Amino acid sequence: MKSMLLAASAAAALWTATPAAAQAPTGLDAKAFIERAESRLAAMNEYANRAQWVRANFITEDSQWIEAKVGGEQKELFTELAKEATKFDGVQTDAATRRKLKLLKLYLSLPAPDRPGAAAEVAGLATKLDSIYSTGKFRYGGKTLTLNDAEDILADSRDPAALKAAWEGWHSISPVMKADYARLAALLNEGSRGMGFKDTGALWRSGYDMEPDAFAAEEDRLWKQVEPFYKQLHCYVRSRLNAQYGDAVQPKTGPIRADLLGNMWAQQWGHIYDVVQPKGVTSSYSLDKLLVDKGYDAVRMVKTGEGFYTSLGLEPLPQTFWERSLIVRPRDREVVCHASAWDLDDKDDIRIKMCTKVNAEDFQTVHHELGHNFYQRAYAGQPFLFKNGANDGFHEAIGDFVGLSAFTPTYLKQIGLIDTVPGEAEDIPFLLKMALDKIAFMPFGLMVDKWRWQVFDGSVDPAHYNEAWWALKLKYQGLTPPGPRPADAFDPGAKYHVAAGVPYARYFMAHVYEFQFQRAACAQSGWKGPLHRCSIYGQKQVGEKLNAMLQAGQSQPWPETLKVFTGESRADASAVVEYFKPLEGWLAKQNKGQQCGW
Numbered sequence: 001m002k003s004m005l006l007a008a009s010a011a012a013a014l015w016t017a018t019p020a021a022a023q024a025p026t027g028l029d030a031k032a033f034i035e036r037a038e039s040r041l042a043a044m045n046e047y048a049n050r051a052q053w054v055r056a057n058f059i060t061e062d063s064q065w066i067e068a069k070v071g072g073e074q075k076e077l078f079t080e081l082a083k084e085a086t087k088f089d090g091v092q093t094d095a096a097t098r099r100k101l102k103l104l105k106l107y108l109s110l111p112a113p114d115r116p117g118a119a120a121e122v123a124g125l126a127t128k129l130d131s132i133y134s135t136g137k138f139r140y141g142g143k144t145l146t147l148n149d150a151e152d153i154l155a156d157s158r159d160p161a162a163l164k165a166a167w168e169g170w171h172s173i174s175p176v177m178k179a180d181y182a183r184l185a186a187l188l189n190e191g192s193r194g195m196g197f198k199d200t201g202a203l204w205r206s207g208y209d210m211e212p213d214a215f216a217a218e219e220d221r222l223w224k225q226v227e228p229f230y231k232q233l234h235c236y237v238r239s240r241l242n243a244q245y246g247d248a249v250q251p252k253t254g255p256i257r258a259d260l261l262g263n264m265w266a267q268q269w270g271h272i273y274d275v276v277q278p279k280g281v282t283s284s285y286s287l288d289k290l291l292v293d294k295g296y297d298a299v300r301m302v303k304t305g306e307g308f309y310t311s312l313g314l315e316p317l318p319q320t321f322w323e324r325s326l327i328v329r330p331r332d333r334e335v336v337c338h339a340s341a342w343d344l345d346d347k348d349d350i351r352i353k354m355c356t357k358v359n360a361e362d363f364q365t366v367h368h369e370l371g372h373n374f375y376q377r378a379y380a381g382q383p384f385l386f387k388n389g390a391n392d393g394f395h396e397a398i399g400d401f402v403g404l405s406a407f408t409p410t411y412l413k414q415i416g417l418i419d420t421v422p423g424e425a426e427d428i429p430f431l432l433k434m435a436l437d438k439i440a441f442m443p444f445g446l447m448v449d450k451w452r453w454q455v456f457d458g459s460v461d462p463a464h465y466n467e468a469w470w471a472l473k474l475k476y477q478g479l480t481p482p483g484p485r486p487a488d489a490f491d492p493g494a495k496y497h498v499a500a501g502v503p504y505a506r507y508f509m510a511h512v513y514e515f516q517f518q519r520a521a522c523a524q525s526g527w528k529g530p531l532h533r534c535s536i537y538g539q540k541q542v543g544e545k546l547n548a549m550l551q552a553g554q555s556q557p558w559p560e561t562l563k564v565f566t567g568e569s570r571a572d573a574s575a576v577v578e579y580f581k582p583l584e585g586w587l588a589k590q591n592k593g594q595q596c597g598w
Contacts, residue, residue: 312543371399
């Protein structure tokens with residue numbers, strides 16, 4: 001091994017010293033380049049992570065300046081190395097090095113052009129847009145409201161005027177982003193083309209071990225498996241909203257008014273369960289109430305989430321996690337409250353950052369975010385460029401998969417939140433609650449990046465950003481805004497992942513993978529009942545196979561990693577349909593005689 005490293009070092013020195021015209025690069029040159037690149041990237045990544053953590057937890061002019069400066073330096077380094085990696089295109093080398101060369105080009109989702117000042121401009125724009133979103137406020141009812149305040153109104157109020165005002169109030173924070181977003185998109189495209197991609201959308205789609213257009217077709221295939229069920233859910237919810245609000249607010253036919261669904265982006269509809277709950281059938285418990293009654297606080301919520309993963313045989317979180325995480329919203333400063341999981345040093349400094357509330361939604365969010373942390377810890381032994389999920393959808397799916405168990409009454413009994421598991425009569429209320437979040441999300445998870453792909457490929461220009469956004473929301477979600485949108489509206493910017501430049505296809509894919517994982521895990525555990533009642537809590541044999549999948553990181557194409565845990569090598573949304581099968585039949589009966597669709 002030592003002699004190989006010496007040979008690689010000697011080859012690297014020769015490659016550096018000899019003009020390219022005099023000597024073509026070799027496989028050893030490629031390997032030596034990757035080794036140097038990974039060392040430099042690891043050091044820069046920790047530096048950038050810490051700067052980002054400080055800015056996210058202390059939003060000031062100074063912290064924004066520091067993050068933008070560090071982000072610019074990071075982008076310059078990645079751009080330099082990604083461009084250098086193209087020198088090895090076509091060079092015969094070992095499989096691991098070849099994969100790392102590819103991943104290096106894909107590492108930055110916000111690539112900067114390779115020219116002086118461009119990386120700093122990209123980083124500055126990205127930080128500015130994120131901070132505008134994170135500090136956004138608007139006036140309503142004589143008060144200054146944050147996104148959290150507006151979300152509470154949408155979740156709790158049943159006054160359509162208040163819902164409309166809160167929805168429009170939050171969306172008023174984003175028009176100022178539009179020019180900066182258009183400039184950022186142009187810069188990102190320039191950076192992507194410099195690395196050999198058609199545009200930034202093509203770069204993003206290339207992260208799935210298939211051609212960009214093939215991935216777009218794969219998403220469409222998966223959506224077709226779920227779309228009929230979504231239309232049944234849409235039809236049922238629309239009829240109940242019509243009964244609640246009347247024809248003047250929500251007509252019996254056509255699309256649904258977006259602000260009536262309990263969520264700012266209508267991506268999850270669980271908050272309006274009281275409006276759409278089945279007649280004559282009620283749940284015997286409320287998880288929101290149980291958590292409060294049992295004396296849960298934010299830290300206990302996180303401790304409970306940790307307990308799920310350790311019950312599978314995974315190691316507990318390090319003490320530094322509890323010392324350094326942000327678990328409750330501080331009262332003395334501005335922070336980014338959007339829940340996220342962090343790995344600051346690519347070793348063991350893992351943390352979460354969320355403004356945790358004691359409710360069912362954050363109970364699930366805690367289990368989700370910790371999934372990222374346990375994934376990060378599992379692949380910590382991989383080389384730098386393999387320290388990631390099999391693809392970005394896997395990273396989101398692990399916590400969501402655990403969340404499927406965390407919401408079951410089976411699990412709630414296992415941890416002492418309820419005394420008895422309800423009978424089959426409560427399956428429809430349970431599945432409806434789940435569908436309002438899981439199924440309702442899928443078309444939204446699909447359309448966000450479909451909009452950005454149009455922006456990046458030039459088929460939608462800045463003058464038509466908002467029009468294109470609502471065309472996709474209508475096509476996939478069957479939604480319309482609560483009223484005419486202003487001429488300067490930039491509603492995509494009112495969604496965090498757009499403002500922050502975070503690719504979104506991962507969330508759609510995660511919603512497919514999580515149910516595949518659930519189906520496989522329940523089979524491994526010997527579960528014989530319905531898929532929606534299965535909890536893998538305490539199943540160490542499942543944990544062993546899960547950890548084997550997690551440890552692989554991004555070291556191999558994701559179909560191979562999927563097969564490690566599920567035995568399948570293709571994404572398959574049939575597991576989603578199987579999970580919700582009892583509800584699908586029930587919805588069809590409720591919708592009899594209705595004019596479904598929009």
